[in-house]
Amino acid sequence: MMRIIFFLMSLLASSMAHAINVDKMVLVASDGQIDHITVMNPDTFPVFVRVELSELLSSGEEQVFNEQDFKHWPVFVDNDELIIDPNSRIKISINNLTHMLGNIQDKDRIIGISFIPESYQANNQSTKASLNILMGFKAWYVMPHGKDIVSGHADVIKNKKATININ
Numbered sequence: 001m002m003r004i005i006f007f008l009m010s011l012l013a014s015s016m017a018h019a020i021n022v023d024k025m026v027l028v029a030s031d032g033q034i035d036h037i038t039v040m041n042p043d044t045f046p047v048f049v050r051v052e053l054s055e056l057l058s059s060g061e062e063q064v065f066n067e068q069d070f071k072h073w074p075v076f077v078d079n080d081e082l083i084i085d086p087n088s089r090i091k092i093s094i095n096n097l098t099h100m101l102g103n104i105q106d107k108d109r110i111i112g113i114s115f116i117p118e119s120y121q122a123n124n125q126s127t128k129a130s131l132n133i134l135m136g137f138k139a140w141y142v143m144p145h146g147k148d149i150v151s152g153h154a155d156v157i158k159n160k161k162a163t164i165n166i167n
Helices: 002-014 067-072
Strands: 016-019 026-028 035-041 047-056 062-064 075-077 081-084 088-096 109-118 132-135 137-143 154-157 163-166
Touching (some): 035 081, 081 088
Parallel strands (some): 016 132, 026 137
Antiparallel strands (some): 035 088, 047 062, 047 081, 109 137, 154 163
């Protein structure tokens, strides 16, 4: 039992929690402008971040965008892989292709923008055994379909899973 406690204590002592921060969790598309999300690295070492786009479907499932279908994406980001220096921030541009191309939507679309950090270590750094806990974020980019007036009635049902019904 003592060995297990010692092992857990040494594991906790050698672990480091890595995290990135974003300045917005929900962003509504602006008309004719490029929108931005700022990603920050508050740590004292660089962090590699991968950006992944997906769409929340009306069925509640998410569909990840793949590179082969790029011409049908409603949005894209300038850089999908980046290294953020220690105590730095990078502004990510979200380009609304639907608006840029003049395409008309018949429904609202919700795009998930995942910021996924991964370990990054320079060649000259020590390779001590440690546990890295990497925490990312998913921001939501809402693309309204162009109606000027929002109509209907929203009901929120609170149970084990929150449900919002809009009529």
